[in-house]
Amino acid sequence: MKNKNGYLGLAVLAVLVSVLAFAIPTEKTASFWIAYLFTLVAIAGQVYVWHLGNRKSKFLGFSTLYVGSAYLIAQLIVFAVFKAVPTLPTWSAVIVCCLILGIAAIIMLSVQSAQTEIERVENKVQTKVSYIRNIQTEVEILADAETDLETKKELQGLAEKMRFSDPMSSEQLRTLENDIEKEIKNLENSADKIQTIHQIERLLAERNAMCKNLK
Template sequence: MMKNKNLGYVVLSILLVFISIIAFVIPTEKTGTFWITYVFTTIAILAQIVIWKNTLGKEDTLKSKFLGLPVIHVGIVYLVVQIVAFAVFTAVPTLPIWSAIVACTSILCFSVVSMIAGEAGRGETEYVESKVQKKVFFIKELQTDVELLIDRETDIEIRTALQQLAEKIRFSDPMSDDTLSKIENTIAERVAELKTESDKMSIIHELDSLLAERNKKAKILK
C-alpha cells in the first residue's frame, strides 16, 4: 500500500510539472484568469496528496480503506474538472477574471461537499457494521462455547444432545438486542454451568427452552 501511495505521489508531481510546462510554453497571454486557474489547478493536484493520505494512510482495516474509495474518486474527478477549466481559461484568456474565480471556486466547493458527504457515509457505514458485529457476537460466542464442550464430552448421549443444541444455536436469530440481555445472560450462565455441573442433560433441556423463548422474542422485535 505504501509503495502504491508513493507511486501516486510521483505521478502527481509529474502531472504538476507537465501542466506547468505546457501552460508556460504555449504562447498565450498570461492574464489574471490564467494565474487564478493555475493556482486552483495546483491546489487541486496538491489536494490529492492530502486526500490520499487521510483516506489510505490511516491504520484502518482493508474494508475501511475500501469504503474510503468514493472520497478518492471524488478527488480525482475534482482534479480532472479543474484541469479542464484551466485548459479552457488558458485557451481563452479574454474571459473575465470573475468568471474564473466563480468557476474554480464552484468546482472546489462542490468537490469538498461531496468528499465530506462521502467521508460521512463511510463513517456511518463503519458505525452500523460495528453495531451489527456487537449484536451478533452473542450467538457466535455461544456456539463456540458449546462446540468446545462437544469436543471435550465423552458421554455419547450428552454429546449428541450438545450437538443438537449447537445446531439450534447455529440456526438461531443472530441479531441481539438490549431487551434480550436478561435471557441471554441466563443462557450464557447455563452454558457456563455445563462445564462444571454433573446433571448436564437437564441444563441442556433448559437451554433448549431458553433458546426457543429468546428466538421468539427476537422475532417479535423485528
C-alpha cells in the same frame, strides 16, 4: 512504495502543468493566475484523497478516488480553457473554479459521511450477531470434547438449535443472554449435564420468542 510513486507522479504533473503554463506564450491575465492556482490546489488535494483511501458510498455510488480524479481532470480542463483564452473575464475564472472545488468537496464529504455511518451501523450489527455465534462455538467445543454419547448428542442438538436461532441481540435480551452464558459456563462441571442442556434450551427458546416480539 505505491504512495511514494503516487506522490512522485503528482509532483511530475505539477511540474508539467507549470511548464506548459509558462512555456506557451500567452498573456498571463488574472483569470490565468486564478485557474493556475486552483489547478495546483487540485493536484495537491489528491494527497488528501489518497489518505482517505478508496472509500465508496453505497448511497451515492461514488468512491473518494473517483471523485478526486474527476475533480482533478475537470480542473485541468478548465485551466486549459483559461490558458487558451486568457481574455475571459476574471469573475468567470473565480466562479468556475470555485464551483468545481465546491461540488467536489460536497460530494467528497457526502461520501465520507455516508460511508462512516454505514460502517458504524455494520459494526453495531456485527456486535449484536456475534453473541449467538460465540455461544454456539462454545457448545460445539464442549460437544467435541464430550465422551458420553448421550450427552454429546444433546450438546450437538443444542448447538444446532443455536445455529438456527435469531442472530440479532439487543439490550432487552441482555439479562436472558447472560443467564444462557452462565449456564453454558457451568455445563462442563455440571452434575447433570443433560438437565443443564435442557435448561439452556428453555432459555434459548424464551430468547427466540422475545426476539420475535421485539421485531
